[in-house]
Amino acid sequence: MTAYFLQRLIQSIAVLLAVSVVVFFAVYGIGDPIELLVPPQASAAERLALIKRLGLDQPVWHQYFTFLGNALSGNLGTSFVHGVPVVSLILGRLPATLELVLLSMITAAVVSVPLGLYAGLNPDSRPARFIMAGTVIGFSLPSFWKGMMLVLLFSVWLGWLPTAGRGETVAFLGLQTSLFTWDGLEHLILPTLNLAIPNTVLMVRLIAAGASEATTQDYVKFARAKGIPRRRIVNRHILRNILIPVVTVVGIEFGSLVAFSTITETVFSWPGMGKLLIDSIYQLDRPVVVAYVMLTTLLFVGVNLIVDVLYAALDPRVKLSGGMT
Amino acid sequence: MTGLLDVRGLRTVFHAPEGAWAAVDGVDLTIGRGEVLCLVGESGSGKSVTGFSIVRLIDPPGEIVEGEILFDGADLRRASQEDLRALRGNRIAMVFQDPLSTLNPVLTIGEQMAEAITAHRSCSKAQITEESVRALARVGIPSPEVRLRQYPHEFSGGMRQRVAIAIALLNSPDLIIADEPTTALDVTIQSQILYEVQKLARETGTAILWITHDLAIVAELADRVAVMYAGQIVESGPADDVLDRPRHPYTLGLLKSSTGTVQPGERLHQIDGNAPRIDARPSGCPFRTRCDRVVAVCAEVYPARQQAGEQIFRCHNPVTSASVTSGEDLP
Ligand SMILES: Nc1ncnc2c1ncn2[C@@H]1O[C@H](COP(=O)(O)OP(=O)(O)O)[C@@H](O)[C@H]1O
Ligand code: SF4
Ligand SMILES: [Mg+2]
Numbered sequence: 001m002t003a004y005f006l007q008r009l010i011q012s013i014a015v016l017l018a019v020s021v022v023v024f025f026a027v028y029g030i031g032d033p034i035e036l037l038v039p040p041q042a043s044a045a046e047r048l049a050l051i052k053r054l055g056l057d058q059p060v061w062h063q064y065f066t067f068l069g070n071a072l073s074g075n076l077g078t079s080f081v082h083g084v085p086v087v088s089l090i091l092g093r094l095p096a097t098l099e100l101v102l103l104s105m106i107t108a109a110v111v112s113v114p115l116g117l118y119a120g121l122n123p124d125s126r127p128a129r130f131i132m133a134g135t136v137i138g139f140s141l142p143s144f145w146k147g148m149m150l151v152l153l154f155s156v157w158l159g160w161l162p163t164a165g166r167g168e169t170v171a172f173l174g175l176q177t178s179l180f181t182w183d184g185l186e187h188l189i190l191p192t193l194n195l196a197i198p199n200t201v202l203m204v205r206l207i208a209a210g211a212s213e214a215t216t217q218d219y220v221k222f223a224r225a226k227g228i229p230r231r232r233i234v235n236r237h238i239l240r241n242i243l244i245p246v247v248t249v250v251g252i253e254f255g256s257l258v259a260f261s262t263i264t265e266t267v268f269s270w271p272g273m274g275k276l277l278i279d280s281i282y283q284l285d286r287p288v289v290v291a292y293v294m295l296t297t298l299l300f301v302g303v304n305l306i307v308d309v310l311y312a313a314l315d316p317r318v319k320l321s322g323g324m325t
Numbered sequence: 326m327t328g329l330l331d332v333r334g335l336r337t338v339f340h341a342p343e344g345a346w347a348a349v350d351g352v353d354l355t356i357g358r359g360e361v362l363c364l365v366g367e368s369g370s371g372k373s374v375t376g377f378s379i380v381r382l383i384d385p386p387g388e389i390v391e392g393e394i395l396f397d398g399a400d401l402r403r404a405s406q407e408d409l410r411a412l413r414g415n416r417i418a419m420v421f422q423d424p425l426s427t428l429n430p431v432l433t434i435g436e437q438m439a440e441a442i443t444a445h446r447s448c449s450k451a452q453i454t455e456e457s458v459r460a461l462a463r464v465g466i467p468s469p470e471v472r473l474r475q476y477p478h479e480f481s482g483g484m485r486q487r488v489a490i491a492i493a494l495l496n497s498p499d500l501i502i503a504d505e506p507t508t509a510l511d512v513t514i515q516s517q518i519l520y521e522v523q524k525l526a527r528e529t530g531t532a533i534l535w536i537t538h539d540l541a542i543v544a545e546l547a548d549r550v551a552v553m554y555a556g557q558i559v560e561s562g563p564a565d566d567v568l569d570r571p572r573h574p575y576t577l578g579l580l581k582s583s584t585g586t587v588q589p590g591e592r593l594h595q596i597d598g599n600a601p602r603i604d605a606r607p608s609g610c611p612f613r614t615r616c617d618r619v620v621a622v623c624a625e626v627y628p629a630r631q632q633a634g635e636q637i638f639r640c641h642n643p644v645t646s647a648s649v650t651s652g653e654d655l656p
Contacts, residue, residue, distance in 0.1 A: 223429070
């Protein structure tokens with residue numbers, strides 16, 4: 001167990017280092033932020049002073065090692081545009097994104113488990129065909145288009161829900177959240193739906209495939225031969241086996257939602273991390289972009305580790321040992 | 326004659342686009358209380374389908390289309406789903422062929438035993454543990470208390486099959502249907518398990534339908550034997566009679582190819598050819614394509630049921646033996 005975690009730790013550090021090099025040099029190859037940052041009427045001296053202050057006069061590799069050195073002490077740099085440390089800038093946007101992502105993952109799970117089980121256990125029934133056809137549509141529509149259609153339908157035509165923004169927020173455990181005000185919840189519904197649809201669809205298909213495969217397994221037939229009631233066979237024997245792939249997907253999807261809910265946040269002007277990333281790319285705010293990628297990498301590494309541990313908890317055959325890759 | 330289980334004219338088909346093919350085609354079986362009946366035949370002859378039909382565990386595209394399954398006087402073909410559920414694992418238990426796949430890999434042995442009890446009667450936790458431990462001990466599993474908390478992958482194949490047998494024993498069933506339970510195991514473990522099952526059946530008065538393709542097992546275990554070919558019972562009777570004086574050429578072929586009957590150095594006999602596929606069964610006697618005693622009538626007329634003593638067989642040109650009373654044709 002200890003050997004396993006040590007091995008994973010070393011792997012993680014290597015991944016982070018590699019990502020930092022790639023991202024740092026890639027971002028520094030694109031555009032010149034000075035053109036965007038310096039007011040047109042500024043003098044040459046002011047311009048030079050700014051370049052020096054931002055450290056842009058140094059060679060790239062020098063800038064990289066400065067960045068790396070600072071990063072080791074937890075300082076990922078200061079935003080060119082906002083003038084505040086990027087970590088607090090990004091983390092400040094985290095609660096908005098997290099609440100969106102968590103709510104959409106929960107929605108996806110709550111909806112997809114019964115639908116997927118039903119479709120997998122009664123594959124020839126009419127509702128099952130309907131569900132599976134729905135997943136194909138859900139899969140193939142692009143996120144921004146779905147988002148705009150939701151806005152068009154529920155906000156513009158029906159006028160039921162607001163089009164954009166986070167609505168009224170209240171503090172909860174020191175964080176601002178939309179979860180506890182009516183206005184906030186109304187604002188949450190559409191972006192949550194938009195973010196939940198692809199995952200719901202994916203999980204329905206996974207669960208349906210898993211369930212229909214499980215029903216043909218000997219252990220299910222043996223359970224039936226033991227006289228175990230159908231409910232228990234489904235909830236305990238079948239669901240328990242399907243959970244393993246589902247947990248993996250949920251983990252991976254959770255990471256990518258937090259990191260890349262960009263489209264949904266942009267469509268719904270949701271002030272989360274994704275929107276910050278897009279804005280920063282437009283403004284060539286290099287430190288924010290680099291730090292963003294570093295933090296999401298860290299997130300993925302962490303989520304992967306959690307998934308592995310859950311795996312071992314769900315599947316008794318999996319042992320966390322140093323030899324596992 | 327009525328026994329604990331009386332199967333009459335059972336016909337189970339599998340539906341395919343081209344039609345319905347009978348995997349089990351007019352099977353009669355009788356098992357008395359506490360009796361061990363071996364159902365023997367090559368792979369594909371319909372033994373498993375017969376076993377699953379008895380407890381009505383046949384899923385589409387399969388369907389039981391004819392016959393009666395009288396268990397303790399009641400026809401299981403007319404039983405409701407809930408009645409069947411209450412019966413399975415309780416009065417009729419099953420053991421499957423592949424011990425590696427019959428236990429759920431993500432649930433502990435203890436849980437899989439406990440649920441088999443609570444599906445049929447309410448029981449305190451302590452009582453469940455006690456009964457499970459006792460059942461595991463009975464099939465020869467050491468330190469059962471520890472084993473209850475383990476998962477299937479922590480057991481060898483032979484141990485897993487013992488667990489499956491222990492589960493089958495939990496509710497003291499009247500009948501155990503064991504579908505080639507030792508086929509996947511090596512010979513020593515096989516004979517240990519055979520010995521133990523035989524002992525348990527005697528002790529508890531449980532009847533056993535033991536499905537196998539190996540006549541050597543029949544000699545060791547069976548009170549009576551039924552030989553199956555192409556979905557039909559071609560010969561049945563007391564094990565001693567059938568093994569000593571087989572009347573059907575197929576039974577004789579099986580005997581000659583059985584490991585138990587060859588002397589060291591002698592070549593193992595094989596019946597020529599393969600069993601016909603379910604969708605290509607010959608007319609008349611289904612065995613005629615492989616039979617070395619075939620006569621003209623075999624292709625045209627399905628052989629009637631004949632009886633000699635307690636032995637029943639279907640053949641136009643049975644293997645002769647001095648002790649055979651002349652074939653009285655039964656309807
Ligand atoms: N699920 C199924 N679908 C279609 N045909 C089946 C199925 N199960 C069994 N059969 C048919 O029934 C025949 C008898 O099968 P089975 O009872 O398993 O034979 P045995 O147990 O004697 O080896 C097989 O040859 C096969 O053609
Ligand atoms: S009926 Fe004819 S073909 Fe069939 S087993 Fe007897 S002799 Fe052989
Ligand atoms: Mg079989």
